[in-house]
Amino acid sequence: MNIALIGYGKMGKAIHEIANQKNEQLGENKYNIQLIVDIENRATTTLEDLRKCDVAIEFTSPHTAIENIKWCFDAGIPVVVGSTGWLDKLDEIKALASSKNQTILYSPNFSIGVNIFFEMNRQLAKIMNKYDAYDVEMEEIHHTEKKDAPSGTALYTALDVLKFVDRKVDWKNEPTNSENTLDIISLREPNVPGTHTVTYKSDIDSIELKHTAHNRKGFAGGAIVAAEWLVSKKGVYTMDDVLGFNQ
Numbered sequence: 728m729n730i731a732l733i734g735y736g737k738m739g740k741a742i743h744e745i746a747n748q749k750n751e752q753l754g755e756n757k758y759n760i761q762l763i764v765d766i767e768n769r770a771t772t773t774l775e776d777l778r779k780c781d782v783a784i785e786f787t788s789p790h791t792a793i794e795n796i797k798w799c800f801d802a803g804i805p806v807v808v809g810s811t812g813w814l815d816k817l818d819e820i821k822a823l824a825s826s827k828n829q830t831i832l833y834s835p836n837f838s839i840g841v842n843i844f845f846e847m848n849r850q851l852a853k854i855m856n857k858y859d860a861y862d863v864e865m866e867e868i869h870h871t872e873k874k875d876a877p878s879g880t881a882l883y884t885a886l887d888v889l890k891f892v893d894r895k896v897d898w899k900n901e902p903t904n905s906e907n908t909l910d911i912i913s914l915r916e917p918n919v920p921g922t923h924t925v926t927y928k929s930d931i932d933s934i935e936l937k938h939t940a941h942n943r944k945g946f947a948g949g950a951i952v953a954a955e956w957l958v959s960k961k962g963v964y965t966m967d968d969v970l971g972f973n974q
């Protein structure tokens with residue numbers, strides 16, 4: 728599988744490292760990093776260069792993701808998008824994918840553990856909808872260079888809480904202590920890859936659902952799993968499709 732890495736920062740490099748490790752274990756170059764694109768060579772890389780790849784994996788930034796997705800659509804190659812903070816444009820991208828018959832898989836978090844956390848969050852929210860003695864709040868902690876807040880993972884988690892817990896109607900990225908608002912507290916601390924907590928609290932007890940990433944290997948490994956899954960598909964997908972949570 729020939730892979731284009733679009734964005735060669737912390738995540739691009741982590742994906743390259745995992746691909747190399749997998750190849751070493753297999754004794755063959757199954758996950759071939761054919762092309763690396765970052766700011767310096769973005770303008771000089773052509774659609775022809777991209778077309779030599781079976782799939783692209785995009786981890787750049789909230790502001791550059793859309794342009795890169797459209798670029799992959801123009802080249803006609805499926806794209807796995809890890810960049811966060813662009814979901815306000817999701818409908819536009821879905822419509823474009825459909826009109827151009829192109830393929831995209833996006834997820835705010837490619838770690839298998841976080842996707843299990845997402846599914847547990849949905850199940851817990853469905854249960855807690857009946858128990859209004861519990862208030863619910865969220866916290867996310869990330870490294871200090873992170874550009875978006877709340878994190879894409881926190882936002883995705885929050886939207887699932889809002890979907891199933893009727894007493895919460897909106898979210899705010901600050902402490903409001905309001906009955907109908909889901910508070911998301913974002914903390915930035917050095918070297919934290921990502922920690923997300925959902926807490927249901929009553930006067931008598933608390934229930935906490937927490938995922939702690941110890942490093943970036945989970946995101947990187949999950950992105951390669953997603954790329955391999957996507958390569959023979961057409962359409963718009965998320966990690967729920969890869970892991971079978973949509974069935």
Ligand SMILES: NC(=O)c1ccc[n+]([C@@H]2O[C@H](COP(=O)([O-])OP(=O)(O)OC[C@H]3O[C@@H](n4cnc5c(N)ncnc54)[C@H](O)[C@@H]3O)[C@@H](O)[C@H]2O)c1
Pocket residue numbers: 733734735736737738739764765766769786787788789791795808809810811812834835836837838946
């Ligand atoms: N989905 C996930 O599992 C997951 C996990 C971690 C991070 N992220 C997200 O992925 C994105 C990247 O994270 P990171 O930690 O690697 O960031 P980073 O800042 O370390 O790396 C981003 C890289 O993209 C490059 N870049 C910027 N604009 C570009 C463009 N137009 N074309 C090509 N390259 C460009 C930058 O030069 C940089 O090297 C962020 O949005 C982050 O929130 C997602």
